Amino acid sequence: MIIWSSGGDVVQLGAVGEQPCENCDQERPFSVVLNYRYFGFYFVFNCVTERNYLVACDVCGSGLKINPKNFQGELPPARIPFMRRYGLLVLGLLVAALVVFARLRGD
Template sequence: MIVWGKKSKMALLGSEGSKPCPVCEKERPFNLMLQYTVHHIWYVFKWVSGKQYGTACEVCQRGDKLDAKAVESKLQKSPIPFGDRWGWAFLAGLIAIAAVFGALDDSSRSTSRETYLAAPRAGDRYIVNLASLLQAPQSKYMYGVLRVRAVHPDSVEFDAPTFFYSSASGPSKDMRAGKLDEPGYFSEKPIVLSRDQIARIHQEHAIHSIDRF
């Protein structure tokens, strides 16, 4: 669940001296103030969505708005804390890192898939959208594990799964959990695919991955 929100904050930036206050109708000390709004995701990834500088009477808190650029040109550093200004950058960095690792994983999986397709071995496990092999599939996505039983010159014989998933994560979890060795996971009757059929479903991107143990 994504937790997000916003909060208004106030910063006191120092005294602006004394001058007549039109509200109090007296000479009053004034302070330089900054009011800004911070949005956040999970209270950590923050960014500033608005800010307003102004002077305010110490007594009635009324005053005048000031131009942000004019005020900030005289400040030595930003009065807004670093975490409020740049917290979003950490989220952007995490997304970028995840994207890089995802790309590397896809590249590695693609390289392995091409290698194993060129020289299949008994025991190789293909995660395949088996809907691509059926004339009238029950669903557009029917992912399951095809385990190589035997390799022939023009075809490959597979153990066929007895049930399917709507995404490739289902068969992947089954492999990690060791469920493929459980009785009944595969049908007793194998299926045989020609090399041309395997090439076709590969071109259709129906083969998600191939694992070799």
């Protein structure tokens, strides 16, 4: 049985200071965040399917999407867990290794 899963998470990348928030209607601290979605199998072998960078209010979470290319070198690397980022690649390599191993044993 194949079990697939999907989900999302938010990674804080750094504070950008106080700005007026339209949702809170007052000055609030804002941060750059990465909002990402992932998909995978058996809750372990995942890959990231969508990344959205935002400058978001720390209190209410509302914010504006930004293009990360405009901040190249300024944004710290996002700490996405290894198996969420490369888990599907690991699964592919395991399957390929099993196929190669089975062929070597068969000959």
